[in-house]
Amino acid sequence: MTTHVSPPARTDSVALLYADAASTQNFTVMETIRAKFLKTARDAHLSTAMGTLIANAVQRENTNLPPSFENRGRGSGLVLVGPTGVGKSKSLERYFNTHPVLAGYADPASASPLVSVSVPSPCTSMQLARALLRATGYALERDMAAHRLWEKAFDRLQAMRKFIVHFDEMQHVVHNMPEKDLQQMADTLKNAMYNRRITLILSGVATLVPFVQHDAQLFRRLAILPFEGITPEKHDDIRRMVGTYVNAAGLADFRRSEIDNADFIARLSRAALKAYGYSIVLTQLAIENALENGSDQLTNEHFATVFAKKTSFSADRNPFLAANWHMIDCAKMFEKAVEAPPPAPISRKRKAKS
Structure with a gap:
């Protein structure tokens, strides 16, 4: 008598991976935030x-x-x-x-x-x-x-x-x-x-x-x-975006934070290559970093940390840290060092024959 063995039930690998990921801290919060669309x-x-x-x-x-x-x-x-x-x-x-x-x-x-x-x-x-x-x-x-x-x-x-x-x-x-x-x-x-x-x-x-x-x-x-990039006239859109995601994550009120100011928004615009979509990505990553570290408020440090991880830029090229952030080209992974000009040749005058 031949015994027929039923093939194992097909399992969705995404569902398995999701179940594992969903057990981690803050997964649901970040999933909700990333699904939120902000109109401009x-x-x-x-x-x-x-x-x-x-x-x-x-x-x-x-x-x-x-x-x-x-x-x-x-x-x-x-x-x-x-x-x-x-x-x-x-x-x-x-x-x-x-x-x-x-x-x-x-x-x-x-x-x-x-x-x-x-x-x-x-x-x-x-x-x-x-x-x-x-x-x-x-x-x-x-x-x-x-x-x-x-x-x-x-x-x-x-x-x-x-x-x-x-x-x-x-x-x-x-x-x-x-x-x-x-x-x-x-x-x-x-x-x-x-x-x-x-x-x-x-x-x-x-x-x-x-x-x-x-x-x-x-x-x-x-x-x-x-579909234009971020200009100073659109910085209010960025501010509203950050505030909306901060509130959705349950963090302290963005309007009372250290980053609710024109200087920070301009730095975020620079880091995001003046692209609204990329500014959202950086904000979401910064919120995730804040949650992972048990912080109850989003700070400039969280943005600096995720930018460094994402780009491997040193602190002097991190627009959230550098004093001359407006001079940094965030689109370039490596910038050619400015070489000092070679020293001028030494002029040697011949001694006059006596």
Whole structure:
């Protein structure tokens, strides 16, 4: 008699690791803090721009017929541009997830009309088309030419009734592209918007802008929305952010702390490379450090400690400690030492012959 042994139940490794991590002190506090999204004026601008984009996407081509997937106009596009760490991807993700129709986009089988693609680096036109197909849930089994891959991707979007496509970190495609390939990429995007009636959202750093301006027709179909870094005028946003996270962590009132001042906020902006998203990361790490050390108040020392751990910068290059913090380039791991000029040659005068 043959005995059949049932295979062991499949266990989710993430659940196991989560159970272990959740047993550590302050895990739940930090999980809650990191899940909190803080809106700024930029998010209001993004919401307005996205509203305009979607309104254009669903306008009827034939006004005598009701609105439908088949009865919509030509596509257009939005380009969200800003420095790394400024918060572009996070803000877009939140907008997508909270939109009553776009939500659920991460599942290709959902009714959401949106497909979002995280562009790999480096990336060619062919690789981008493959990434788009994968985002729709299509497993590509054989090699194809780039133009055939794009045709298949567009056909699949049509069959799935998807008409909004987001390419995140689009600069990975256009960096170092030869002139001929740049034009082909521009033509592909124009074809997507005009002939396939696809609405595009491109997000990336400022080096994406020259590509957008490379082709006049492409430029006319795309609107550019800057997602700017931290400026002195936006320091109040940083102050509110720190205060909100401090309160959420149950620490002493930020408004009565040593770091509720213009000098500290300016130092935090410098350390975060003037990127709002990175300033949030540093603040969360500083709060975690404070909790781990049993402190009931967030201090400058906590920020200095986590910055040193994250960058390995010495104290004289730590913007939370150095007196000349405004001269520190926090984007450079190693700065070339300023070498002293060589000594001037000694002038030796010849003695006159007698």
